[in-house]
Amino acid sequence: MKHKYIADILLLSFISFVFTANASENKSVKDENVSAKIIESDASIAENSVAIEFAKKGKKIYDSYCIRCHGPKMINPGTVTYDLRRFPEDQKTRFMNSVAKGIKQMPPWGNKLSMEEIDLIWQYVLTDGKI
Numbered sequence: 001m002k003h004k005y006i007a008d009i010l011l012l013s014f015i016s017f018v019f020t021a022n023a024s025e026n027k028s029v030k031d032e033n034v035s036a037k038i039i040e041s042d043a044s045i046a047e048n049s050v051a052i053e054f055a056k057k058g059k060k061i062y063d064s065y066c067i068r069c070h071g072p073k074m075i076n077p078g079t080v081t082y083d084l085r086r087f088p089e090d091q092k093t094r095f096m097n098s099v100a101k102g103i104k105q106m107p108p109w110g111n112k113l114s115m116e117e118i119d120l121i122w123q124y125v126l127t128d129g130k131i
Ligand code: HEC
Pocket: 062, 065, 066, 067, 068, 069, 070, 080, 081, 082, 084, 087, 094, 095, 098, 099, 103, 104, 105, 106, 107, 109, 121
């Protein structure tokens, strides 16, 4: 009878040991997830502010070269000119090509602007003129 009692105590303490070990393991996994999320959101804030800096540079170039046809803040003046706010965001290559080489009534810009400058205008186009 006494042996049974000791065995029960041993079993109980073993179970509670396993429980606490598991619980603290779960907690540290949770902590890791939280800090991973914080790092992730820091990175995206940094990425966004870099993107906004690029977009602002692009806006300056846009205002010098493109505004007279495509309108202030890309708001289409109601002519045949393409509304850049509607340019598909997944077609960067098309944008780079059309701007550098020209398309139909639009003259080419590749001789006046570098590809880096056209890339900056692209960053501005991605904001839909909202900066
Ligand atoms: C002289 C007027 C004029 C200027 C200045 C101008 N554009 Fe255009 N742009 C147009 C017209 C007109 C179209 C429509 C062309 C067509 O018929 O498809 C157009 C179309 C576009 C398109 C759509 C191309 C496509 O693939 O469909 C993009 C992108 C574009 N312009 C970007 C720019 C950028 C960036 C600048 C400044 C560097 C600029 N444009 C300056 C007149 C102009």
